[in-house]
Amino acid sequence: DAKTTQPPSMDCAEGRAANLPCNHSTISGNEYVYWYRQIHSQGPQYIIHGLKNNETNEMASLIITEDRKSSTLILPHATLRDTAVYYCIVRVAPSGSARQLTFGSGTQLTVLP
Amino acid sequence: GAGVSQSPSNKVTEKGKDVELRCDPISGHTALYWYRQSLGQGLEFLIYFQGNSAPDKSGLPSDRFSAERTGGSVSTLTIQRTQQEDSAVYLCASSLRDSKAFFGQGTRLTVV
Numbered sequence: 001d002a003k004t005t006q007p008p009s010m011d012c013a014e015g016r017a018a019n020l021p022c023n024h025s026t027i028s029g030n031e032y033v034y035w036y037r038q039i040h041s042q043g044p045q046y047i048i049h050g051l052k053n054n055e056t057n058e059m060a061s062l063i064i065t066e067d068r069k070s071s072t073l074i075l076p077h078a079t080l081r082d083t084a085v086y087y088c089i090v091r092v093a094p095s096g097s098a099r100q101l102t103f104g105s106g107t108q109l110t111v112l113p
Numbered sequence: 114g115a116g117v118s119q120s121p122s123n124k125v126t127e128k129g130k131d132v133e134l135r136c137d138p139i140s141g142h143t144a145l146y147w148y149r150q151s152l153g154q155g156l157e158f159l160i161y162f163q164g165n166s167a168p169d170k171s172g173l174p175s176d177r178f179s180a181e182r183t184g185g186s187v188s189t190l191t192i193q194r195t196q197q198e199d200s201a202v203y204l205c206a207s208s209l210r211d212s213k214a215f216f217g218q219g220t221r222l223t224v225v
Contacts, residue, residue: 043117043204043216044156087155103155 004088009108012082018075020107022088025069031092033064035073036103037084044087044103047073078111085109115139117217119205125223126195134190134220138207145188146214147180149201156204162188163210195224 005023012018024033034049048055048062050071055062061074075082087106118137126132138145147159158172162182173179177195182188192199202221208214 041218043206043219045216046213102158105153105155 004090004104006086006088006104006107008105009110011110011112012075012078014080014111014113015077018078018082018109018111020073020075020086020088020109021070022073023070024088024090027068027090028092031090033062033068033071034089034091035060035062036087036089037082038087038106039081039084047086078109080111080113083109083111117205117207117215119203119217119220121220122218123221123223125225128197128224129194131191131193132195132222134192134203134205134222136188136190136205136207136217138186138188138205139215140186141209142207142215143185143210144208144214145182146206146208147188147190148204148206150204150219151201159190159203192222195222197224200224 003026010020032049032051035047036044037047038044048057048060050062050064052064052068054064062071063074064071073086085106085108087103089103117139120135124132136145143164145162148156149159150156160173160180161169164185177193180188180190190203200223202219204216204219206214206216
C-alpha cells in the first residue's frame with residue numbers, strides 16, 4: 001500500500017469548513033483513497049473513499065487531485081463532535097473494506113468553539 | 114444489538130496469564146476483523162474471518178495469539194502467557210463481506 005503523509009494536527013472554528021490534506025505521491029492506479037476517523041476512546045469510523053473522481057456523502061467531501069498524488073477531506077460545517085484523529089489510507093480494495101487496514105498517525109483535528 | 118459489541122471493555126491481567134477477548138459482530142455480517150492499537154499508535158491488523166473460509170492470520174504477532182469464530186458469529190481472541198508489550202486496545206470490526214466495516218469500542222488490555 002502507498003505511504004501517506006498528513007499534518008499531525010489542525011484546528012478549525014466551529015461552523016467553518018475543515019480541510020484536511022493528505023499526500024500520497026506513490027499511489028498506484030488501482031489504489032483507492034480512504035478516510036477514517038477515530039473519536040477519543042471509540043473505534044475507527046469510515047468516512048468516505050474514492051478512486052479518481054471527487055466524492056461527497058452525508059459526512060464529508062473528498063477532493064482528489066488530477067494526478068492523484070494528494071487529496072483533501074472536507075467537513076463543510078465542522079462541529080465540536082468532529083474533533084477526532086483523521087486517517088488517510090491508500091490501498092487496493094473495493095468499497096470501504098477494512099481488511100488489513102494500516103493506519104498511520106493521522107491528523108488530530110480540534111474544532112474550537 | 115445495533116452495533117459491534119466487545120467485552121470486557123477493560124481488562125487488567127498479570128504478566129504470564131492467559132486472556133480471552135470477546136466480539137459480538139453485527140447480526141448478519143459475514144466478515145469479522147481483529148485489530149489492536151497501542152498507545153499513540155495506528156491500527157495493527159491481526160486476523161480476518163470471512164464466512165466459512167480459512168481465516169487470514171497474517172497479522173498475528175506470535176503463536177501466543179489465536180482467534181476463533183464460532184457459528185459464523187461470535188469471535189474470541191485469546192492471548193496466552195501475556196507480556197507487557199501486549200498492552201493495547203483490541204478492536205473488533207464486522208462487515209457484509211468486504212463492504213464498509215463497523216468497529217466496536219474496543220477492549221483496553223493492560224498487562225502488569
